Amino acid sequence: MAILDMASTMSNKRQRVEPPTQYQHGLPFGYPQTLSQQPQHFQQFQQHQAPAIEINVTNCTRTPEETGWVVNSVHKLDETTLRKLVILSALSHQDMYIALWNELQQIEYARTMRQQEELQAQQEQLAKENAQTIDFRSNVNQVDYVINERWSSLSGSKQYDKVGDAAELVNDEIAEIVGSVAPHSNSTTKINAILALCDIGSIVAAGGDCIGAEVRKQVGYDEELVNALWTIVETMSAADKMVMTAEDIQLLEAFDKERKGYCVFDGFDEVLEHFKKAIEDPSSVQSDDDDDYGDIDEQALLNKSDAIEGTASQPITL
Incomplete structure (x- = not known):
């Protein structure tokens, strides 16, 4: 019996080996x-x-x-x-x-x-754009081509069919000018954009033939161009506006007179007045309007409010 036990103990039978995951400590x-x-x-x-x-x-x-x-x-x-x-x-x-x-x-x-x-x-991109000056002459020339040349050989009725396309192309050029100007753009680019929009307005106002007359009604009576001008103005600092010369103001005045003769682009006179004030007295026009009050003295509003309420402004304690 002892011999059998020893034989069993010294058996060469392979022992079962657990998979490695069982040896968490190893x-x-x-x-x-x-x-x-x-x-x-x-x-x-x-x-x-x-x-x-x-x-x-x-x-x-x-x-x-x-x-x-x-x-x-x-x-x-x-x-x-x-x-x-x-x-x-x-x-x-x-x-x-x-x-x-x-x-x-x-x-x-x-x-x-x-x-x-x-x-x-x-x-680097901003610096590149700031250093680049755009004159927008190509946009102005494209508007002139669309209104006065592209469909000039067509008969009146066929020109009328192209009025919608022509008006859309003009508005596309206006939008492209606005999209090319940002607050970091240089002063010359911003002023060029203002003058280019006025040139486009002049072409629209004086456009001839059927297409010219109908585009004048659609674009001239719309607010697209005047809104575009204000969008450019919002990107301009007081220093940007001071770069505008007396000759530039004369060009704006000439367009204002022309567009009044055709009864188009209502509201441009306010844009012109804004630039005149900016040049005459830079402190009277703040380009970086922080709120809806525009040029109104905020402290004066607070003082007036305090007087009405009968008490000074105090922090609100929650």
């Missing part, structure tokens, strides 16, 4: 411990602020079969399970915690660098 990183235990030195890394930490992974040799099993198993896991495993590993092993920290630092660094590159590109 992963190729960290120190021997279970996933429910927190590493002894874990606290010292919680407030770590260094951009990168060198990782000294615990030496642990894996056979090719074990490595292949791990790789194949990870590829089969869904995203939620992978996230859980990463969290557990980072909480249970110092090396994994530091690796996670370093990876996040690299992601943040890449994001910051990308934002800086985008900002630099935007600044």
